[in-house]
Amino acid sequence: MQLTVLNPGKPEQDFPSVSKALREPDGLLAIGGCLSQNRLLNAYRHGIFPWYNPGEPILWWSPDPRLVLFPDKLIISRSLSKTLRKNIFSVTFDQAFNDVIAACADPRKDAAGTWITTEINSAYKQLHQAGFAHSVEAWSGDQLVGGLYGVALGQVFFGESMFHTQTDASKVAFVTLVERLKLWGYRLVDCQVHSRHLESLGAEEIGRDYFIKLLDQYVELPCHPASWQV
Numbered sequence: 001m002q003l004t005v006l007n008p009g010k011p012e013q014d015f016p017s018v019s020k021a022l023r024e025p026d027g028l029l030a031i032g033g034c035l036s037q038n039r040l041l042n043a044y045r046h047g048i049f050p051w052y053n054p055g056e057p058i059l060w061w062s063p064d065p066r067l068v069l070f071p072d073k074l075i076i077s078r079s080l081s082k083t084l085r086k087n088i089f090s091v092t093f094d095q096a097f098n099d100v101i102a103a104c105a106d107p108r109k110d111a112a113g114t115w116i117t118t119e120i121n122s123a124y125k126q127l128h129q130a131g132f133a134h135s136v137e138a139w140s141g142d143q144l145v146g147g148l149y150g151v152a153l154g155q156v157f158f159g160e161s162m163f164h165t166q167t168d169a170s171k172v173a174f175v176t177l178v179e180r181l182k183l184w185g186y187r188l189v190d191c192q193v194h195s196r197h198l199e200s201l202g203a204e205e206i207g208r209d210y211f212i213k214l215l216d217q218y219v220e221l222p223c224h225p226a227s228w229q230v
Contacts, residue, residue, distance in 0.1 A: 006033030018062040027063030035123035064208035067191040075202035097135040104161035154219040184224035
């Protein structure tokens with residue numbers, strides 16, 4: 001099947017149906033285009049996200065199955081619960097977005113590079129300034145030691161990346177976020193693809209068709225007026 005090539009000069013151009021995504025590599029749907037706010041929000045609304053390596057054209061994905069977390073199904077292990085009770089980390093929201101995305105962009109120990117390119121970094125900072133992208137920060141004193149960022153639309157949070165420099169810091173940030181999302185009435189957290197780390201916290205795989213149905217239900221619903229105003 002031939003991939004759709006998106007026109008970078010037409011951010012309003014529709015994506016192809018996610019049913020046309022390749023099986024191998026799983027979920028690859030389109031190539032090219034741009035990272036404008038219009039394009040990115042349209043992608044998330046339809047269950048699509050960008051992921052590509054430096055030097056490659058923009059690649060757009062919609063894998064099947066999809067890893068998601070229903071907030072009510074959050075799992076907090078005994079050891080993590082113990083860490084939470086100790087209040088080792090303080091958690092904030094939207095206080096250091098630029099620092100979080102920079103930390104997420106740092107190459108992992110088992111990886112040679114990062115998928116968070118300069119263009120991705122710039123695009124999501126603009127989404128943050130527009131009120132769509134958000135960060136969660138875990139602090140040890142005044143040191144940023146963990147966190148995550150993603151995009152919020154309606155009653156869905158689309159997680160993008162997380163990092164930690166101290167054990168359990170990103171888990172504490174994630175758990176704190178999910179507990180807050182429950183209070184705000186969010187229905188779904190998109191975790192994109194399988195991860196043992198997130199599976200241990202209650203994330204589960206669902207079929208892409210079901211995922212799209214959930215987006216159709218929840219993305220257009222109004223969020224709690226106090227969301228992210230913390």
